Amino acid sequence: MTNISVIIVAGGSGTRMGAAVPKQFLPLEEEKTILEATLRRFLAALPDSEIVVVLPAAETERWREICRQRNISETHRLCSGGATRFESVRNGIAALGPCDYIAVHDGVRPLVTERLIHTCVATAERYGTAVPAIRPADSFRRVDATTGKSRPVDRETLRAVQTPQVFRADLLRRAYKADYRPEFTDDASVVEANGEQVTLCEGERTNIKITSPADLLIARILRHAGDGKETDSL
Ligand SMILES: Nc1ccn([C@@H]2O[C@H](COP(=O)(O)OP(=O)(O)OP(=O)(O)O)[C@@H](O)[C@H]2O)c(=O)n1
Numbered sequence: 001m002t003n004i005s006v007i008i009v010a011g012g013s014g015t016r017m018g019a020a021v022p023k024q025f026l027p028l029e030e031e032k033t034i035l036e037a038t039l040r041r042f043l044a045a046l047p048d049s050e051i052v053v054v055l056p057a058a059e060t061e062r063w064r065e066i067c068r069q070r071n072i073s074e075t076h077r078l079c080s081g082g083a084t085r086f087e088s089v090r091n092g093i094a095a096l097g098p099c100d101y102i103a104v105h106d107g108v109r110p111l112v113t114e115r116l117i118h119t120c121v122a123t124a125e126r127y128g129t130a131v132p133a134i135r136p137a138d139s140f141r142r143v144d145a146t147t148g149k150s151r152p153v154d155r156e157t158l159r160a161v162q163t164p165q166v167f168r169a170d171l172l173r174r175a176y177k178a179d180y181r182p183e184f185t186d187d188a189s190v191v192e193a194n195g196e197q198v199t200l201c202e203g204e205r206t207n208i209k210i211t212s213p214a215d216l217l218i219a220r221i222l223r224h225a226g227d228g229k230e231t232d233s234l
């Protein structure tokens with residue numbers, strides 16, 4: 001059976017959310033934080049997998065206390081993040097034991113479904129890499145930074161990329177030996193820069209990243225309405 005380890009990155013500070021605490025510690029429903037909801041989705045989908053949660057160094061004690069209260073301390077290990085998501089993932093990789101595949105997921109995508117996790121794992125088992133993505137619903141324009149003029153972009157050629165992104169462990173470990181570049185906004189871009197091809201699989205429209213207060217409101221409603229099921233029709 002495939003030996004897959006999971007890195008949940010929650011090392012950010014949530015600047016765009018503008019809350020008093022990093023957004024991963026905000027409640028999604030009642031006592032359950034966004035990060036706990038995310039963690040529980042992986043515990044349910046991959047019960048035998050090692051899970052490492054990456055946190056801002058200064059927030060470890062806050063999370064430990066939440067874990068004590070919620071009885072989830074024994075379900076995962078912790079490591080400290082860095083100044084960028086890239087650095088946080090790299091620290092997470094270093095904290096993992098031996099494994100065949102690694103899944104990297106944003107701690108602030110709590111509506112990820114077990115189905116999507118399994119789809120990504122199955123795609124990575126077949127192709128070595130798996131990157132969930134969806135067709136955008138909006139129209140897009142490219143803006144010229146010098147003139148300020150804009151031109152439409154053919155949205156048929158675009159996909160909005162999500163997590164979990166799953167990779168053969170050797171590919172991900174090798175790729176993360178690179179020096180940081182600003183265009184490394186996800187793990188696929190790091191792996192691809194190392195000369196590998198990445199395989200897209202179908203993401204889920206409800207698998208939103210909670211970035212701003214509006215996203216949190218939407219996530220709470222979706223959670224209430226469908227408990228994070230794929231609810232394309234909502
Ligand atoms: N140095 C960082 C930055 C981000 N992340 C994680 O990467 C995911 C996606 O990042 P984002 O939504 O940008 O989170 P923040 O960096 O916290 O948000 P902001 O950019 O608004 O500060 C989040 O789960 C976040 O905690 C991380 O582990 N380490």
Ligand SMILES: C[C@](O)(CO)[C@H](O)COP(=O)(O)O
Pocket residue numbers: 085106160161162163185186187209
């Ligand atoms: C990894 C990611 O969620 C894929 O869509 C996204 O790139 C993270 O971007 P952020 O600017 O760090 O939120």
